[in-house]
Amino acid sequence: MAVENGGSLENGSGKKPKAKSSEEMLLIVLRLLALGATFSATLVMALNKETKTVVVPLGGSNSISATLSAKFQHTPAFVFFVIANSIASLHNLSLLLLRLFGKKFEDIKGLGLLITISDMVMVALVSGGAAAAASMAELGKNGNSHARWNKICDKFDAYCDRGGGALIASFAGVGLLMVLNGLSTVNLYKNPATR
Amino acid sequence: MEKGKKACTLLLGALRLMSMAATLSATIVTITSRERVIVFNFPMDAKYHYTPSLKFFAIANGIGSVYSLVVLFIPATKLRRLVVAFDVVITMLLTASASAALAVGHVARKGDSHAGWIPICGQVPKFCDHVMAALILGFCGVFIYMFLLLHAIHTFIKPILL
Numbered sequence: 001m002a003v004e005n006g007g008s009l010e011n012g013s014g015k016k017p018k019a020k021s022s023e024e025m026l027l028i029v030l031r032l033l034a035l036g037a038t039f040s041a042t043l044v045m046a047l048n049k050e051t052k053t054v055v056v057p058l059g060g061s062n063s064i065s066a067t068l069s070a071k072f073q074h075t076p077a078f079v080f081f082v083i084a085n086s087i088a089s090l091h092n093l094s095l096l097l098l099r100l101f102g103k104k105f106e107d108i109k110g111l112g113l114l115i116t117i118s119d120m121v122m123v124a125l126v127s128g129g130a131a132a133a134a135s136m137a138e139l140g141k142n143g144n145s146h147a148r149w150n151k152i153c154d155k156f157d158a159y160c161d162r163g164g165g166a167l168i169a170s171f172a173g174v175g176l177l178m179v180l181n182g183l184s185t186v187n188l189y190k191n192p193a194t195r
Numbered sequence: 196m197e198k199g200k201k202a203c204t205l206l207l208g209a210l211r212l213m214s215m216a217a218t219l220s221a222t223i224v225t226i227t228s229r230e231r232v233i234v235f236n237f238p239m240d241a242k243y244h245y246t247p248s249l250k251f252f253a254i255a256n257g258i259g260s261v262y263s264l265v266v267l268f269i270p271a272t273k274l275r276r277l278v279v280a281f282d283v284v285i286t287m288l289l290t291a292s293a294s295a296a297l298a299v300g301h302v303a304r305k306g307d308s309h310a311g312w313i314p315i316c317g318q319v320p321k322f323c324d325h326v327m328a329a330l331i332l333g334f335c336g337v338f339i340y341m342f343l344l345l346h347a348i349h350t351f352i353k354p355i356l357l
Binding site: 128 | 245280283299
């Protein structure tokens with residue numbers, strides 16, 4: 001086997017090594033990390049909910065209690081965030097499975113280009129969702145004194161913290177997706193069969 | 196064949212100019228949006244830089260317009276392939292800024308009853324319409340940028356036209 005692999009002068013430069021090279025491992029690890037980031041962003045934001053009961057004394061022994069809740073569905077930007085990150089994590093999962101178990105799909109013409117373009121679309125989508133959610137989170141944290149919009153993060157601490165965590169995960173996912181996009185573009189040049 | 200190629204290049208140059216125009220006008224329309232009203236004997240004014248999302252929108256569109264202008268002058272050498280990478284980054288930046296500005300604009304128009312945020316468009320209608328126009332221009336710029344990005348991939352990396 002070693003002689004066959006070493007004698008690549010006769011076979012030409014198209015022979016792939018049998019073991020996974022370090023570059024393939026890097027791509028798999030990055031894809032796994034991106035999957036983890038987008039998936040955790042989706043989960044944390046989708047399960048983000050906080051309820052607070054406010055008791056207002058009415059004088060004497062009467063009091064009414066009002067229940068205020070903060071849910072992610074109340075803000076359209078967060079809904080978009082959840083949807084965008086779930087699409088991206090589905091994309092990451094399918095590409096990870098393709099890379100791990102899809103040896104026979106490797107030489108389909110045009111697949112490399114499709115993956116690159118799909119990665120670019122995912123980057124744009126997730127960054128759009130993260131930016132919208134970040135602007136709403138900033139509004140919730142600082143309020144807007146000119147529009148008389150009060151900040152809500154001082155009342156709903158845990159909601160804000162969890163939302164912030166989901167945002168950080170999503171931004172990390174965007175960065176990883178960008179790196180993966182660059183690497184797969186470079187791969188496009190190296191592997192002419194899938195161009 | 197040569198005439199067709201020349202027409203194609205001219206069309207793309209025109210599209211690039213249009214993207215520059217769209218992003219530049221989005222920037223200018225955002226920056227010039229301000230309105231002052233008197234509500235319950237209190238003067239209330241609305242300017243774009245009171246909202247960080249609108250600031251981001253104006254800056255991103257400014258960067259996009261300068262970038263469009265610069266790319267117009269880059270010849271079709273090997274350097275043009277690197278510029279495709281920058282194209283992706285700038286398109287993504289524009290998308291994110293339009294998305295963020297739209298999120299804030301939605302709250303301004305519809306309010307957020309759960310957070311107790313009143314819609315302010317009833318009090319400053321001209322400002323709201325001004326910002327809406329800027330957002331429409333920004334989205335047009337995003338669409339033109341996406342089309343130009345696909346074309347750049349088609350020309351300089353690999354033909355993807357079916």
